[in-house]
Amino acid sequence: MSITIARSLDHALTTLHENPDALILAGGTDLMVQINRGYLNELSTVIAVNRIPELQGWKQQDDTLVLGAGLTYAEMEKSDFAAVAPALAQAARTVGSPQIRNAGTLGGNLGTASPAGDTLPVLAALDAVICLRSAQGARRLPILEFITGVKNNARQPEELIEAVRIPVAQGHQEFCKIGPRNAMVISVASLALVVDQNAQKVRVGLGTVGPVPLRPTEAEEHLSTNVNWAANTVSAATLNQFSALAAAAAQPIDDHRGTAAYRRHAIGVMARRTAARAFTEETA
Secondary structure (H helix, E strand, C coil): CEEEECCCHHHHHHHHHHCCCCEEECCCCCHHHHHHCCCCCCCCEEEECCCCHHHCCEEEECCEEEEECCCEHHHHHCHHHHHHCHHHHHHHHCCCCHHHHHHCEHHHHHHHCCCCCCHHHHHHHCCCEEEEEECCEEEEEEHHHHEEECCEECCCCCCEEEEEEEECCCCCEEEEEECCCCCCCCCCEEEEEEEECCCCEEEEEEECCCCCCECCHHHHHHHHHHCECCCCEECHHHHHHHHHHHHHHCCCCCECCECHHHHHHHHHHHHHHHHHHHCEECCC
């Protein structure tokens, strides 16, 4: 096995062009588990990208946030980032231990494309666009086109995930998840809710209840249409229907972490609670 520690984006892309089957190593929080369990014994080339300056950090360009693929969960927890992307910051805080959050990256979460990835439903609700680059050029894909199935994505062999672009939304944002315990846990079900006050729209992302992150569009439309945007209030009937529609949009399975019925129920509960925190429930 050969390991290349890329020092620049061009260096990584050139090496990847010469070795299109190379494995990309960022934080290693998922990859090293697979290697330690003997799932990846046939590796020939590994390209470490965690020291590439172009993939680090984040910045705001007008009304868009540009997040480097090497942005760590620990960096997303910080107050300056939480001020502009609170739901992503909340998701980052739920990931593993401090050691995992210091190593794990946004690009790694996307590359792994696990249905239980904590940032993925938030990125779906934020209408994130994934920026891919190769030695031949660059392209962008909406997140729901980028993630194609369980641990599968649309990245081509010579491409790297360079960045993630998300629009800045003015309004309430929230992420919550259910797990067997309160911390350092893989999600059983998760939900992100993003309120765009300017567009008067509510966007929702569902995680761990389908092969890919889901957008319950019927639930989103129902809530967006029935909110009193001037007063920032909503009726109990609207909240209940929103909950039911979000739960109906889930595509859960039974596994050792939870039943499909429990996951669907959890989505309904989280949908109603997050919406009730975003808007004031009207009294009779």
